[in-house]
Amino acid sequence: MSTMTRLSSVPYTGPAPTNRNPYVPHNAEAFDRRGAEIRRTKGLEGLDQELGQDLPTFRVDRADIVGVLRTLHDDPSLQFILPLDLFGVDYPNRDGGERFDVVYQLYSFENNERVRLKVRTDEQTPVPSSYPVYRGFEWFEREAYDLYGIRFEGHPDLRRILTHEAFQGHALRKDYDPALRWILTEKDISRIVPKLAIEPEDTEFERVTLNLGPSHPATHGTLRIVVTLDGETIVGADTEIGYLHRCFEKMAETHTWQQVIPFTDRLNYMSAIINNVGYCMTVEKLLGIKAPERAEYILLVLSELMRIADHLVCIGTNMVDIGALTNFWYLFQPREEIYGLVEACCGARLLPSYTRIGGLAVDAPPDFIEKARRLVEMIPRYVGDAEKLLTKNRIFRERMEGTGVISKEDAINWGFTGPCLRASGVPHDIRKASPYLGYETYDFDIPVAYEGDNYARYLVRLEEIRQSLRILKQALDRGMPEGPVIVDDPYVALPPKEKVYNEMESLIYHFKLIMHGIQPPVGETYFQVEGGNGELGFYVVSDGTKNPYRVRVRPPCFAIYQAFRQMITGGQIADVIATLGTVNIIAGELDR
Amino acid sequence: MITLPGERKSQEPGEGSTWFTSTLDYLVNWARGNSLWPLPFGTACCAIEFMSMVSSHYDISRFGAEVVRFSPRQSDVMIVAGTIVDKMAPVMKKIYDQMPDPKYVISMGACATSGGFYRAYHVVQGIDEVLPVDIWVPGCPPTPDGLMYGILKLKEKIERGELDR
Numbered sequence: 143m144s145t146m147t148r149l150s151s152v153p154y155t156g157p158a159p160t161n162r163n164p165y166v167p168h169n170a171e172a173f174d175r176r177g178a179e180i181r182r183t184k185g186l187e188g189l190d191q192e193l194g195q196d197l198p199t200f201r202v203d204r205a206d207i208v209g210v211l212r213t214l215h216d217d218p219s220l221q222f223i224l225p226l227d228l229f230g231v232d233y234p235n236r237d238g239g240e241r242f243d244v245v246y247q248l249y250s251f252e253n254n255e256r257v258r259l260k261v262r263t264d265e266q267t268p269v270p271s272s273y274p275v276y277r278g279f280e281w282f283e284r285e286a287y288d289l290y291g292i293r294f295e296g297h298p299d300l301r302r303i304l305t306h307e308a309f310q311g312h313a314l315r316k317d318y319d320p321a322l323r324w325i326l327t328e329k330d331i332s333r334i335v336p337k338l339a340i341e342p343e344d345t346e347f348e349r350v351t352l353n354l355g356p357s358h359p360a361t362h363g364t365l366r367i368v369v370t371l372d373g374e375t376i377v378g379a380d381t382e383i384g385y386l387h388r389c390f391e392k393m394a395e396t397h398t399w400q401q402v403i404p405f406t407d408r409l410n411y412m413s414a415i416i417n418n419v420g421y422c423m424t425v426e427k428l429l430g431i432k433a434p435e436r437a438e439y440i441l442l443v444l445s446e447l448m449r450i451a452d453h454l455v456c457i458g459t460n461m462v463d464i465g466a467l468t469n470f471w472y473l474f475q476p477r478e479e480i481y482g483l484v485e486a487c488c489g490a491r492l493l494p495s496y497t498r499i500g501g502l503a504v505d506a507p508p509d510f511i512e513k514a515r516r517l518v519e520m521i522p523r524y525v526g527d528a529e530k531l532l533t534k535n536r537i538f539r540e541r542m543e544g545t546g547v548i549s550k551e552d553a554i555n556w557g558f559t560g561p562c563l564r565a566s567g568v569p570h571d572i573r574k575a576s577p578y579l580g581y582e583t584y585d586f587d588i589p590v591a592y593e594g595d596n597y598a599r600y601l602v603r604l605e606e607i608r609q610s611l612r613i614l615k616q617a618l619d620r621g622m623p624e625g626p627v628i629v630d631d632p633y634v635a636l637p638p639k640e641k642v643y644n645e646m647e648s649l650i651y652h653f654k655l656i657m658h659g660i661q662p663p664v665g666e667t668y669f670q671v672e673g674g675n676g677e678l679g680f681y682v683v684s685d686g687t688k689n690p691y692r693v694r695v696r697p698p699c700f701a702i703y704q705a706f707r708q709m710i711t712g713g714q715i716a717d718v719i720a721t722l723g724t725v726n727i728i729a730g731e732l733d734r
Numbered sequence: 735m736i737t738l739p740g741e742r743k744s745q746e747p748g749e750g751s752t753w754f755t756s757t758l759d760y761l762v763n764w765a766r767g768n769s770l771w772p773l774p775f776g777t778a779c780c781a782i783e784f785m786s787m788v789s790s791h792y793d794i795s796r797f798g799a800e801v802v803r804f805s806p807r808q809s810d811v812m813i814v815a816g817t818i819v820d821k822m823a824p825v826m827k828k829i830y831d832q833m834p835d836p837k838y839v840i841s842m843g844a845c846a847t848s849g850g851f852y853r854a855y856h857v858v859q860g861i862d863e864v865l866p867v868d869i870w871v872p873g874c875p876p877t878p879d880g881l882m883y884g885i886l887k888l889k890e891k892i893e894r895g896e897l898d899r
C-alpha cells in the first residue's frame with residue numbers, strides 16, 4: 143500500500159500550484175441575476191446567495207432547509223420538482239468548525255434550470271431530512287451518512303448503504319486513508335426482512351421471504367433484492383446495494399485530473415464514452431476551454447453508437463431473463479461491430495478511455511466515416527429482426543404490459559431521468575434541454591410513452607435507437623470537420639512527440655504536465671450529459687492542485703433503483719425479473 | 735469414431751483395430767477438460783466481456799464451455815469476472831463452497847486478480863485472499879479471445895493432470 147498517495151487533511155497540497163486564480167464561469171452574471179430573482183420569491187428572501195457560480199447557488203441555514211426546499215418545489219413560478227443530487231463535501235480546515243457542506247441540486251422542467259443549495263454542518267449536528275419533500279433523496283442522504291457521517295434528522299432508515307456492515311469510519315472524509323479496509327465475514331452479513339407494504343387480508347397462510355442476489359442471473363452484476371411473498375404476490379420488498387462499491391469518488395481524489403478518465407469508463411460500462419465525455423467536459427468547463435470541432439464530432443458519433451449499444455444490451459439481456467434467447471444473439475452482433483469501430487479508433491473495446499481533457503487521445507482512423515456508415519446501415523436490420531419477434535408478440539406483451547408501473551409524479555419525485563422518465567410521460571432529454579457537443583444542430587425527437595410500465599420502457603429504448611440512428615445519419619452526411627483533435631494549450635494537452643524531441647519549450651511543457659498535471663483554477667462546477675440511463679452529471683471541486691479536491695458523479699441508476707421496491711410491490715415474483723431488466727441498472731454506476 | 739487421448743499411442747501400427755488403452759485418470763481428465771461448465775460470477779465490466787465471449791460473435795461453444803450455469807451445484811469452473819469488493823467477498827466464498835468437486839477458478843481481469851487500479855478501502859486486492867485460483871487472465875477488461883485462451887489453458891492444465899484433486 144505504499145504506492146498510495148496519502149491525502150493530507152490540509153487542502154492545497156502537492157507541488158506549488160501555478161493556478162490559484164478562482165474559477166469564473168463565463169455566464170456567471172446571468173446566473174447571479176437569476177439567483178437574485180429566485181431570492182425575491184416569497185419564502186426565500188432570507189437566503190444567502192453565493193455569487194460567481196455556474197448555477198444559482200444559495201447558502202441555507204440547517205434549520206430552514208426543508209422549508210426552502212418546499213418553497214422551491216411548490217412555488218408555481220419555480221417548480222424545482224426533480225431532485226437531482228444530494229451529496230457531501232468535506233472541508234476539514236475551514237474556519238468556524240462546520241466542516242461539511244451538504245449540497246442539494248434541483249431541476250425545474252418548467253424553466254429548464256438548475257439550482258444549488260448548500261447547508262453547512264459538522265459531525266454531530268444533524269441536518270433535517272429532505273425526505274418529506276423529495277423521496278428521491280432517501281438514498282442520497284443515506285450515502286452522505288455512509289461516506290461522510292453526516293446525520294439527517296427524520297430520515298426513515300438512516301444506515302450505511304454502499305459500504306458493508308463491518309465498516310468503520312466514513313470513507314470520503316479527507317482524513318480517511320484511502321487504502322484502509324475492513325473485512326466483512328459471513329456472520330456479519332445482515333439479514334434483511336422487508337417491511338410489509340401490503341397487509342394481505344388472508345393471514346392464514348405463511349409468508350415466505352426470498353432473497354434474489356447478490357449473485358443471481360437476472361441481477362446483471364450485483365444487486366440484492368429481498369421480497370416477502372404471499373403466494374406469488376410480493377407484499378414487501380427491500381433492496382440492498384453496495385456490492386460493487388469501488389470507491390470511485392475517493393479514487394478520483396487520489397489521482398490527477400487526467401488519470402480520473404479511466405475510472406469514469408467503469409461507471410456505466412455499457413456506454414463508457416458517454417461517461418468520458420461527461421467528465422472531460424466538466425473539467426473543460428472548469429478550465430474554460432472547449433475541445434476542437436473534430437473531436438466533438440467524433441465524440442458525438444461514438445456517443446450515439448454507445449447509446450445504441452447500451453440499449454441493445456439492455457433489451458437483449460432483458461429478453462434472456464424472461465426466456466427469449468434468440469434476441470440476445472441478434473442484438474449482440476451489431477454491438478460487437480460497434481466495439482469494432484471503437485477499437486479501430488483507440489485500441490480498446492469496452493472501456494476505451496478515448497477522451498482526454500481538451501479533446502481526444504488520438505485521431506480517428508481515416509475510414510471512420512465508412513465504418514460508421516456501415517454500422518448505421520446494418521443496425522436497423524438486426525434491431526428490426528428482434529422487433530419482429532417482440533413488439534407484437536403476445537407472450538411478451540402479457541409479461542411486460544402493466545407490470546413494474548411507475549406514475550409520472552412518482553417518477554419525478556424519485557428523481558428519475560432518461561428513458562425511464564420518458565417512459566412515464568415526461569419528454570425530457572438533456573440533449574434537447576441543454577445541448578452539448580452540438581446536438582442542437584441535429585434534428586431528432588424525444589420518444590415518450592405514457593404508461594410507465596415495462597412495455598413502455600422497452601418501446602422508448604427501441605425508439606431511442608432509431609433516433610440515435612437518425613442523428614448518426616445526419617452527422618455522417620455532414621462529414622468530419624478538419625483540424626486537430628485536441629486543444630493547443632500547453633497547460634492542458636501534451637505537445638506532439640516530434641516537438642518534444644526537437645524543441646526545448648515543448649520538452650519543458652511535457653515535463654511540467656507529466657509531473658505537475660493539469661491544475662485547474664480554484665472553484666467548483668457542474669456539468670451534465672445524457673447518459674444511457676439519464677442525467678449523468680459531474681460536480682467537481684478544484685483546489686488548484688493536480689488532484690481533484692472532490693469529484694461527485696450524479697448516477698442516474700441510483701435514483702431509479704431506489705424506487706424499484708415500490709415498482710415491484712403488489713406484482714408477481716416473475717415481474718421482478720422483467721422490471722429489473724427494463725430499468726437497466728448498471729451496478730458500476732449504481733454503486734460507483 | 736472419435737480419437738481419444740492415448741489412442742494413437744496404444745494402437746498396434748497397421749492393425750486398424752478399434753480398441754485402445756489409457757489410464758483412467760487420463761481419460762477422466764480428458765473428459766473434464768472438454769466439458770467445462772462455467773459459473774459466471776460476474777460483477778462488473780468484465781462480466782460484459784464474458785457475455786461477449788458466450789454470445790454469437792466469439793462463441794465459446796466451439797470449445798465445449800458454453801453450458802453456462804448460474805447454480806453452483808451444476809458447474810465446475812467459476813469465472814470470477816469483475817471487481818470483488820469486501821461486501822461481496824463472503825458471498826463469493828459461499829458460492830465457491832457450494833460447488834461440487836472437482837472445481838476450478840478462473841480469475842478474469844485485473845480487478846479479480848489484484849484489485850486492479852482500485853487500491854481502495856472497499857476492494858478486495860485479489861481474490862486469492864479468499865479462493866484458490868487456477869488461471870489468471872490479465873487485462874482490463876480481457877478481450878473475449880483472451881478469456882477463451884484462459885479457458886483453453888485451464889483445459890490443458892486439467893488434461894495434464896495438474897489439477898487432480
Ligand code: SF4
Nearest residue numbers: 779843844845874875
Ligand atoms: S478488470 Fe477492468 S474491466 Fe474488469 S472489472 Fe475490473 S475495472 Fe472492470
